[in-house]
Amino acid sequence: MKIIILGAGRVGQSVADSLVSERNDITVIDTDAARLRDLESRFDLRGVVGNGIEPAVLAEAGAQDTDLLIACAARDETNLVCCKVAQLLFRIPTRIARVRSRGFEGDGRLAGPEGFGVDRIICPEESLTRYIGKLIEYPEALQVREFAGGRACLVAVRARAGAPMVSHSIGELRDSHPDLSVRVVAIYRRFPEEPDRFIACDGGTRIEPGDEVFMLAAREHIQDVLAVVHRRGSQPAQQVRRIMIAGGGRVGLRLARQLAQAGGRFHVKIIEESHALCxxxxxxxPSEVLVLQGDTTDEDLLGQESVQDVDLFLALTEDDEDNIMSCLLAKRMGARRVLALINRRSYADLMHGTQIDIALSPAQAMLGELLAYVRQGDVQAVHSLRRGVAEALEIVARGDRKSSRVVGRRVNELQLPRDVHMGLIVRGLPESPHTAPTDAPGEPQVIIPRSTTVIESNDHVVFFLPHKRLVRDVEKLFRVSATFF
Known part of the structure; x- marks a missing residue:
């Protein structure tokens, strides 16, 4: 696929890094020539210096035969105008814009074909807020990713000694909890003096203490899934009540506003160094959110504000080093759980396995929304995992037995690549699967596939892929052709 990326900032670089590795033809436009030279030296892409709203610059970037435009420059206005120019003059089929302003929410006329010609608006801050909201809802999880409009979820959790199914095999989990709609799709195990190692899963694989376990489950079973791997004995589910946010920027403000709408469920404090921003x-x-001026790495301030009683400490400033240090300090002083927002991928890798419970990359949180437009076939959702190495993919089976390699066939007949794990099937979804789930009769069915399960047309199949290079093989398998031999 031929792709133009407008903007070589943090988001643009992360998007380019992910898409280049999938053998796409990438061109990046930016006004900073030095930044583009750095990108060209690190990735197999082409840089064009100039303003992306100018037709001549877009033409130089190859807009005449481009498949996808991703406008993620620093200013909303630049991204919107670039999409409109790309629509009117170059007929680029798909146009995505990063827009921070909330004025475009809920009114498709402004962004649509008669407006700025944007097919999809992406807001990294909104993506982060939604993602953190899921971690607050399920505080024992390391990651929570949704599929089929929220009807199914991929949950990553750290296995704890003493939990019911830890030190037991996956087969024993199935036998002891036959009514639990869950499939263990991957385990990453820690080894001394080595990085975490992927462990392929089958019925005989044992879940060991300290394992990072990835499980696909129906939405209503998530708490049960967390219980069998993370909670000791009859220990109740953890609840988040007291939250401290370090940093009052865009993400901190959005999150605090969202938490305040929960009707007094959360006690929220924000620490911000800038007096004007405070x-x-x-x-x-709202008045119930306490805003404090101070340094997020000030031990005395954290002690005065009882950080030791905090259920979740969130470091959301724009400074990676401050986020790391404030999280380490808060954890040492007794905060139950800490999350650091880290832009630099190398820093996020270093934090893995330390006292920081979750190291979250803003670009990774929103990358899946972009990848769904790059994937071939009827891909509904994509989530980038393990700092971009692995991926979870929701793809729809189309056609019939004559035109499809999967429809009408049992799971054990599918020619799936090695290590690709089929996690679950959501059957009976309407044509628009992103409608909000309800508990009404006739709800779509979440199926944990067995070897004899037959794939039907319109099934939404969710896969876990430990390596992104396997994506093309899965897409090819689900491709519909006029005739299939």
Whole structure:
């Protein structure tokens, strides 16, 4: 696929890094020539220096035969105008824009074909807020990713000694919990002096203490899934009540506003160093959210604000080093769980396995929304995992037995690549699977596939792929052809 990326900032670089590794033809436009030279030296892509709203610059970048435009420059106006120019002059089929302004929410006329010609608006801050919201809802999880409009989820959790199914095999989990709609799709195990290693899963694989376990389950079974791997004995589910946010920028403000709408469920404090920003936060947020001016790495301040009683400490400033240090300090002082927002991929890799419970990359949180437009076939959802190495993919089976390699066939007949794990099937979804799930009769069915399960047309099949290079093989398998031999 031929792709133009407008903007070589943090988001643009992360997107380029992910897409180049999949053998796409990438061109990046930016006004900073030095930044583009750095990108060209690190990745197999082409840089064009200039303003992306100018037709001549887009033409130089090859807009005449481009398949996808991703406009992620620093300013909303630049991204919107670039999409409109790409629509009117170059007829680029798919146009995605990063827009921070909330004024475009809920009104498709502004962004649609008669407006700025944007097919999809992406807001990294909104993606982060949604992602963190899921971690607050399920505080024992390391990751929670949704499929089929939220009807099914991929959950990553750290196995704890003493939990019911830890030190037992996956087969024993199935036998002891036959009514639990769950499939263990991957285990990453820690080894001394080595990085975590992927462990392929079958019925005989044992779940060991300290394993990072990836499980696909129906939405209503997530708490049960967490219980069997993470909770000791009859230990109740953890609840998040007290939250401390370090950093009152865009993400911190969005998250605090969202938490305040929960009707007193959360006790939220924000620490921000800038006096002017503290004044803005206090004016924008309800009175029950406490806004404090101070340094997030100040041990005395954290102690005065009882960080040891905090259920979740979130470091969301724009400074990676401050986020890392404030999380380590908060954890040492007794915060139950800490999350650090880290932009640099190398830093995120270093934090894995330390006292920081979750190291979250803003680009990784939103990358799946972009990847769904790059994937071939009827891909509904993509989630980038393990810092971009692995991937979870929701793809729809189309056609019939004559035109499809999967429809009408049993799971054990499919020619799946080695290590690709089929996690679950959601059957009976409407044509628009992203409608909100309900408990009404006739709800779509979440199926844990067995070897004899037959794939039907319109089944939404969710896969776990430990290596992104396997994506093309899965897409090819699900491709519909006029005739199939």
């Amino acid at each position: 004044v803005e936060l206090a004016a924008a947020l």
